[in-house]
Amino acid sequence: MTILAKICGITDDVSARIAIDDSAGMLGFISFPKSPRHLDLERMAQLIANATSYTAHMNKKTQCVSVVVDPDDALLETIAQNVRPDLIQLHGHESPERVRHIRARFGIPLIKAISVESRADVLAAAPYEEVVEHLLFDAKPPKDATLPGGVGARFDWTLMEGYPSLRPWLLAGGLNPWNVAEAVSQSKAKMVDVSSGVERAPGLKDAALISQFLKAVKGL
Numbered sequence: 477m478t479i480l481a482k483i484c485g486i487t488d489d490v491s492a493r494i495a496i497d498d499s500a501g502m503l504g505f506i507s508f509p510k511s512p513r514h515l516d517l518e519r520m521a522q523l524i525a526n527a528t529s530y531t532a533h534m535n536k537k538t539q540c541v542s543v544v545v546d547p548d549d550a551l552l553e554t555i556a557q558n559v560r561p562d563l564i565q566l567h568g569h570e571s572p573e574r575v576r577h578i579r580a581r582f583g584i585p586l587i588k589a590i591s592v593e594s595r596a597d598v599l600a601a602a603p604y605e606e607v608v609e610h611l612l613f614d615a616k617p618p619k620d621a622t623l624p625g626g627v628g629a630r631f632d633w634t635l636m637e638g639y640p641s642l643r644p645w646l647l648a649g650g651l652n653p654w655n656v657a658e659a660v661s662q663s664k665a666k667m668v669d670v671s672s673g674v675e676r677a678p679g680l681k682d683a684a685l686i687s688q689f690l691k692a693v694k695g696l
């Protein structure tokens with residue numbers, strides 16, 4: 477079975493290249509000032525341009541994702557015009573109507589993150605199904621967390637069992653090279669996302685861990 481892996485929270489060209497070399501399906505670039513992985517849009521545009529040309533040069537298929545939290549239209553306009561990602565990930569409290577508006581106005585394929593603690597949270601994702609390219613099921617962050625994602629928290633993967641999705645979805649939250657096989661086996665995910673599990677400190681990606689994660693996924 478081919479499982480697609482997204483390496484999220486990329487902040488430098490070297491990590492992007494390593495992930496592309498090892499056939500990551502997607503790279504995520506964060507715009508959220510409180511995050512140790514935050515990039516201003518100029519830097520994000522540069523990293524995405526570099527990753528996109530390296531992907532083409534290496535004849536790979538890695539897609540670039542801009543990750544934003546409750547963005548207004550002005551921010552999305554700048555991303556659409558200047559950053560030009562393949563997809564935009566909405567990682568806040570965007571309603572289905574807001575997501576529909578964003579898809580219609582900007583025409584960029586979307587990933588909508590869903591915070592999961594219970595089976596009810598999983599099933600509540602249904603209204604987004606028709607307007608997004610992918611859903612990303614992530615653990616609900618702890619109450620005292622300052623970030624909505626990238627905190628290494630995981631949820632009960634069996635909550636995803638038999639989820640009746642129209643489209644391939646991503647499993648996220650607390651994944652790492654050592655638990656990704658079990659996570660896929662329990663959740664039946666066909667796409668996985670990792671951030672802090674391939675870092676040596678918050679915001680500092682570790683080349684060896686990125687390779688290890690992608691090799692673990694390739695072996696499934």
Ligand SMILES: O=C(O)c1ccccc1NCC(=O)[C@H](O)[C@H](O)COP(=O)(O)O
Nearest residue numbers: 484511625626627628649650670671672
């Ligand atoms: O990673 C961040 O700093 C972040 C900040 C604001 C919104 C989203 C963020 N991350 C989104 C992701 O897709 C992460 O990869 C996902 O939450 C999983 O993170 P982790 O549990 O660290 O693997």
